[in-house]
Amino acid sequence: MKGPSQPLQARRLTVTFALVLLVSLMVFAAASIVAIDHVQRTGLDTSLVASANAATAFVDVKDGAIRIDGDDRRQFLSVLGVNTSGAVLDARGADALSSEANIPPGVLGVGNERDVRFRDAGTGDGSVRIVSVPVVRDHAVVGSVVVWRPNNWVALFDRNLLIAFAIAALVLCAIAMIAGSRIAERALEDAFERQRRFTADASHELRVPLAVLRAESEFALQRQRSPHEYQAALKTVLGEADRIEALVADLLAAARAESKPVSLEPTTDVSSLLNAVVHRFVPLASAASVQLVTAIEPALLTRADGEELTRAFNAIVHNAVKFARTAVTCRAERVGDRIRIDISDDGAGFTPDALLHGFERFWRDDAARSPGSGTGLGLAIGRAVVESAGGAVTLANDEHGAVVTCTLPAA
Numbered sequence: 001m002k003g004p005s006q007p008l009q010a011r012r013l014t015v016t017f018a019l020v021l022l023v024s025l026m027v028f029a030a031a032s033i034v035a036i037d038h039v040q041r042t043g044l045d046t047s048l049v050a051s052a053n054a055a056t057a058f059v060d061v062k063d064g065a066i067r068i069d070g071d072d073r074r075q076f077l078s079v080l081g082v083n084t085s086g087a088v089l090d091a092r093g094a095d096a097l098s099s100e101a102n103i104p105p106g107v108l109g110v111g112n113e114r115d116v117r118f119r120d121a122g123t124g125d126g127s128v129r130i131v132s133v134p135v136v137r138d139h140a141v142v143g144s145v146v147v148w149r150p151n152n153w154v155a156l157f158d159r160n161l162l163i164a165f166a167i168a169a170l171v172l173c174a175i176a177m178i179a180g181s182r183i184a185e186r187a188l189e190d191a192f193e194r195q196r197r198f199t200a201d202a203s204h205e206l207r208v209p210l211a212v213l214r215a216e217s218e219f220a221l222q223r224q225r226s227p228h229e230y231q232a233a234l235k236t237v238l239g240e241a242d243r244i245e246a247l248v249a250d251l252l253a254a255a256r257a258e259s260k261p262v263s264l265e266p267t268t269d270v271s272s273l274l275n276a277v278v279h280r281f282v283p284l285a286s287a288a289s290v291q292l293v294t295a296i297e298p299a300l301l302t303r304a305d306g307e308e309l310t311r312a313f314n315a316i317v318h319n320a321v322k323f324a325r326t327a328v329t330c331r332a333e334r335v336g337d338r339i340r341i342d343i344s345d346d347g348a349g350f351t352p353d354a355l356l357h358g359f360e361r362f363w364r365d366d367a368a369r370s371p372g373s374g375t376g377l378g379l380a381i382g383r384a385v386v387e388s389a390g391g392a393v394t395l396a397n398d399e400h401g402a403v404v405t406c407t408l409p410a411a
Helices: 006-056 070-080 152-221 227-259 270-280 282-287 306-323 352-357 378-388
Strands: 060-062 065-067 085-090 095-098 117-121 128-137 140-150 267-269 291-296 301-303 327-335 338-345 392-397 402-409
Touching: 006 070, 006 085, 006 128, 006 140, 006 152, 065 085, 065 140, 070 085, 070 095, 152 227, 267 270, 267 306, 270 282, 270 291, 270 306, 270 327, 270 338, 282 291, 282 306, 301 402, 306 327, 306 338, 306 378, 306 402, 352 392, 378 392, 378 402
Parallel strands: 291 327
Antiparallel strands: 060 065, 085 095, 085 140, 117 128, 128 140, 267 301, 327 338, 338 402, 392 402
16 A cells, blocks of 8 residues: 655645644633733722722711712812722712713612622623722721723723734744745655665665575576585575574664663663673674773663663674774763763774764765675664663764763663
């Protein structure tokens, strides 16, 4: 079954990103509008209460009843200001003083309570916010000051803000779709290119030993040969089969390391693990006249899967032994909350290209591209495993040769 084309995948990614962005912006807009609306209404209530409290201070009370004179009216109007209206109600709720000739419905219905009371009255353009503050003298409520102000502007502001947010969200989504489409296409192009390069490299690496197997088999079958000749042919076939097996194992290890994170639950003794890895390469190093040197602190613990880490360090140490002249050194120590492992060799060191591309699968220096030079997967496997365990891997050169540095979180 043929998968979706690259342009279709790019469009799907772009649309998904735009929808997520649009939903996020609308949620942000809704939360912002609710917060702004609350601030505006709280500010309105605070301003109304301040005006009502100021008005109660100069209301005259005689014989338990409110008395209003000309000075009271002037002071009352000056306290209210331009945008605020108000009235002074007596104990029965009747109008004793008002800044408006026509008091909105609901104002006169406010009772004389001991507490400050808020209410909304009217609808649409005529909606107002009302606050009632009691006038208390000698512990008795003798009336109340009622102050109100239109509050329809709050809803109007909320609507305008919602429209502005909606327009901004649509514009941002349009920009995101245009930019995201290009980014997605570029990312997919890179991903497909890496996949094509990986497939081509894997095919190339497999084609060579398979061609040798076929040629050796055909050569052996062309005519009757001596047991010695058949034995030589079978040795060649066995060697190429071993190479194919190693390549397939490395491919599986690379895929597993990149697709399956290392479990962080078990505690692994990195010191013991490194010593075991180095010991494993003693025969190979001895055959190449390479000395293995260790300087590993004891009891270095990390939380990672030991089998996966063993695979990673096997690949790195193998590379070091392969390119060393006389010695490979493995150092490990705890630095703060990290474990640092340096695996160095006294070979020619990494070339500038190797420092840039050494972690790429199947990448090898041109000088190393010989039948016995390996698969070019060792460093890629090592980095994938170490990074999935929460660590990092870097390549460098020192005065002696190449250095691969791994860091892992200490348990």
